[in-house]
Amino acid sequence: NAGVTQTPKFQVLKTGQSMTLQCAQDMNHNSMYWYRQDPGMGLRLIYYSASEGTTDKGEVPNGYNVSRLNKREFSLRLESAAPSQTSVYFCASSERKWVGKKGGYTFGSGTRLTVV
Amino acid sequence: AQKITQTQPGMFVQEKEAVTLDCTYDTSDPSYGLFWYKQPSSGEMIFLIYQGSYDQQNATEGRYSLNFQKARKSANLVISASQLGDSAMYFCAMRNTGNQFYFGTGTSLTVIP
Numbered sequence: 607n608a609g610v611t612q613t614p615k616f617q618v619l620k621t622g623q624s625m626t627l628q629c630a631q632d633m634n635h636n637s638m639y640w641y642r643q644d645p646g647m648g649l650r651l652i653y654y655s656a657s658e659g660t661t662d663k664g665e666v667p668n669g670y671n672v673s674r675l676n677k678r679e680f681s682l683r684l685e686s687a688a689p690s691q692t693s694v695y696f697c698a699s700s701e702r703k704w705v706g707k708k709g710g711y712t713f714g715s716g717t718r719l720t721v722v
Numbered sequence: 723a724q725k726i727t728q729t730q731p732g733m734f735v736q737e738k739e740a741v742t743l744d745c746t747y748d749t750s751d752p753s754y755g756l757f758w759y760k761q762p763s764s765g766e767m768i769f770l771i772y773q774g775s776y777d778q779q780n781a782t783e784g785r786y787s788l789n790f791q792k793a794r795k796s797a798n799l800v801i802s803a804s805q806l807g808d809s810a811m812y813f814c815a816m817r818n819t820g821n822q823f824y825f826g827t828g829t830s831l832t833v834i835p
Contacts, residue, residue: 639823641825646731646827647827648813648825648826648827648828649813649825651822651823654822664822694765696767698767700823703819706755706772706774707755707772709755709817710755710757710769710772710817711757711759711767711769711815711823712769713759713766713767715765715766716765716766716767718765
């Protein structure tokens with residue numbers, strides 16, 4: 607089925623460990639995004655990639671890095687995990703330009719990350 | 723700057739009744755899109771309905787309708803004939819001519835049998 611695939615679905619890290627969250631989409635979308643979701647704060651943008659070869663910081667980029675590997679894949683890396691990074695992470699993709707209903711996001715199923 | 727405001731952290735509705743979830747937005751772009759997403763307890767984000775800034779009529783998708791009041795910058799979601807499966811978090815979002823979405827903080831809806 608077409609969509610956005612995120613891995614892993616669950617992860618527990620110790621403080622200081624590193625990991626990479628993987629995201630891939632097969633809808634030929636140009637733009638991809640990483641969000642974190644925390645209770646009472648909605649979704650906050652970490653990084654986004656408007657098109658292949660470009661990445662930009664969002665609202666909460668500190669402690670994260672991203673790589674737009676190709677048009678399909680956009681990964682999020684935590685170099686040294688901290689308890690404050692305990693959250694649910696969502697990857698999303700969209701058409702680059704807002705084009706009506708098609709300008710909406712397609713979300714991955716999320717990664718629940720706990721840092722202890 | 724806050725772009726999307728959802729002032730109702732939690733809402734309750736009786737099964738089969740209608741409920742309105744509030745959303746106001748702030749943008750100076752003349753062209754923008756408004757979206758509502760549903761997040762059930764399983765965690766996935768599900769697209770519900772879309773309204774374009776130039777659309778003359780309010781959007782409808784089955785039991786969902788969007789009460790779009792452009793002058794007031796509001797885009798309230800109306801769910802008619804509520805069902806137990808409607809219990810979830812609901813997020814309002816806006817996309818302008820840029821590459822970012824702006825999300826509200828969400829409203830938790832509980833449908834009471």
